[in-house]
Amino acid sequence: MSEAAVKSKTVLFSVTRQDSPDSAPYQEEFEVEYRPNMNVISALMEIRRNPVNTKGEHTTPINWDMNCLEEVCGACSMIINGKPRQSCTALIDQLEQPIRLEPMRTFPVVRDLQVDRSRMFDSLKKVKAWIPIDGTYDLGPGPRMPEKKRQWAYELSKCMTCGVCLEACPNVNSKSDFIGPAPVSQVRLFNSHPTGEMNKAERLEELMGDGGLANCGNSQNCVQSCPKGIPLTTSIAALNRDTTLQSFKNFFGSDRV
Amino acid sequence: MAGNREFFNRKLHSLLGVIPVGVFLIQHLVVNHFATRGEEAFNSASHFMESLPFRYFLEIFIIFLPLLYHAIYGLYIAFTAKNNTTKYGYFRNWMFYLQRITGVVTLIFVVWHVWETRIAAALGADVNYQMMADILANPFMLVFYIVGVLSAIFHFANGLWSFMVSWGITVSPRSQVISTYVTLGVFVALSIVGIRAIFAFV
Numbered sequence: 537m538s539e540a541a542v543k544s545k546t547v548l549f550s551v552t553r554q555d556s557p558d559s560a561p562y563q564e565e566f567e568v569e570y571r572p573n574m575n576v577i578s579a580l581m582e583i584r585r586n587p588v589n590t591k592g593e594h595t596t597p598i599n600w601d602m603n604c605l606e607e608v609c610g611a612c613s614m615i616i617n618g619k620p621r622q623s624c625t626a627l628i629d630q631l632e633q634p635i636r637l638e639p640m641r642t643f644p645v646v647r648d649l650q651v652d653r654s655r656m657f658d659s660l661k662k663v664k665a666w667i668p669i670d671g672t673y674d675l676g677p678g679p680r681m682p683e684k685k686r687q688w689a690y691e692l693s694k695c696m697t698c699g700v701c702l703e704a705c706p707n708v709n710s711k712s713d714f715i716g717p718a719p720v721s722q723v724r725l726f727n728s729h730p731t732g733e734m735n736k737a738e739r740l741e742e743l744m745g746d747g748g749l750a751n752c753g754n755s756q757n758c759v760q761s762c763p764k765g766i767p768l769t770t771s772i773a774a775l776n777r778d779t780t781l782q783s784f785k786n787f788f789g790s791d792r793v
Numbered sequence: 794m795a796g797n798r799e800f801f802n803r804k805l806h807s808l809l810g811v812i813p814v815g816v817f818l819i820q821h822l823v824v825n826h827f828a829t830r831g832e833e834a835f836n837s838a839s840h841f842m843e844s845l846p847f848r849y850f851l852e853i854f855i856i857f858l859p860l861l862y863h864a865i866y867g868l869y870i871a872f873t874a875k876n877n878t879t880k881y882g883y884f885r886n887w888m889f890y891l892q893r894i895t896g897v898v899t900l901i902f903v904v905w906h907v908w909e910t911r912i913a914a915a916l917g918a919d920v921n922y923q924m925m926a927d928i929l930a931n932p933f934m935l936v937f938y939i940v941g942v943l944s945a946i947f948h949f950a951n952g953l954w955s956f957m958v959s960w961g962i963t964v965s966p967r968s969q970v971i972s973t974y975v976t977l978g979v980f981v982a983l984s985i986v987g988i989r990a991i992f993a994f995v
Binding site for chain 1: 798872877880881883889892954964
């Protein structure tokens with residue numbers, strides 16, 4: 537618990553707000569009464585209850601996205617004191633004040649702190665981040681997965697599509713159409729699954745398309761920023777190997793698998 | 794492969810930086826190092842390089858075309874990045890940024906260097922020890938050459954690291970850490986060779 541927070545008994549927020557997707561952003565400051573164990577979301581809820589800024593003006597409540605409140609859904613990501621992270625696990629006691637809240641501008645801003653992460657879900661569709669098991673008849677049990685492999689694959693499955701890795705990546709921006717680290721790691725997850733492996737080449741081909749994996753510049757910000765500690769750069773390097781081999785197969789080989 | 798133009802371009806860019814451009818860089822630095830053995834040794838070494846058979850073929854296909862491709866596509870890559878080292882001051886992010894800065898610096902240096910030596914040679918100047926000694930007698934040019942050579946070596950050494958990642962050679966975090974040290978060693982070793990050669994002319 538920081539001493540300043542205890543003494544003043546209030547928490548100061550500086551929020552970057554934006555009224556509509558196309559309007560200009562502006563700053564607004566808010567002061568909230570301190571409560572123990574407060575996080576950024578509970579403070580935002582407090583502001584919403586009584587949306588008055590530090591100048592005493594009555595304003596609109598701040599817009600933000602949230603869902604699970606336990607850092608598994610990824611919806612409440614925003615930039616808190618300069619770093620992208622989930623606001624549900626951003627504890628006030630551990631933050632320097634004034635707490636600066638900004639939207640993740642890598643994504644289109646919908647309003648205030650709320651962004652549209654559609655591109656990530658589109659990417660998951662693009663790379664076929666699923667295992668096709670539907671058929672017109674019972675396909676029977678699939679091949680078994682070694683326990684060791686399951687353990688590390690589970691780490692990859694923790695991705696919540698929160699967008700922090702894309703926000704941190706210098707190659708994901710308006711000048712480039714790089715798909716970003718998260719969907720790459722999902723390709724590794726589904727390619728490592730014994731049934732998913734049957735469609736391995738299809739996913740690799742997508743990663744070899746325009747805006748694909750080759751756009752990675754190895755700044756490795758993603759692995760440093762991932763709130764779930766997913767080994768994103770290992771996934772990227774592993775898929776660099778897989779796509780390299782796939783390109784050799786495509787060019788020199790005869791079977792298109 | 795035809796459908797994956799960008800994939801092919803990127804991979805080719807990464808490969809050409811090492812082979813042949815990187816290999817040429819090492820060869821060039823090694824030949825320069827003859828200057829530390831005196832004027833005559835340097836002149837005979839550079840004369841040997843000049844009189845290699847198929848000289849124009851070698852120059853065009855081993856040096857100029859790969860270099861041109863690497864430079865132009867590299868500029869495009871450098872300017873599509875949105876550098877963010879102030880926000881994310883991690884080691885690799887700095888290397889990413891420095892790779893782009895040194896790439897641009899190296900390009901400026903190489904263009905000047907080719908103009909001053911190879912184009913000058915085509916126009917009739919004699920490229921020899923004396924020419925370099927005259928150029929490096931100017932303190933501004935001396936600094937420019939040191940910065941240019943160090944940029945080129947850094948860009949090569951760090952590029953070697955990312956080449957190994959981009960081609961899927963170093964996948965595990967541990968192999969990437971070890972290759973960081975190895976390429977750091979490459980940078981230091983080649984820098985000694987390059988700087989010693991420059992000061993041999995002064």
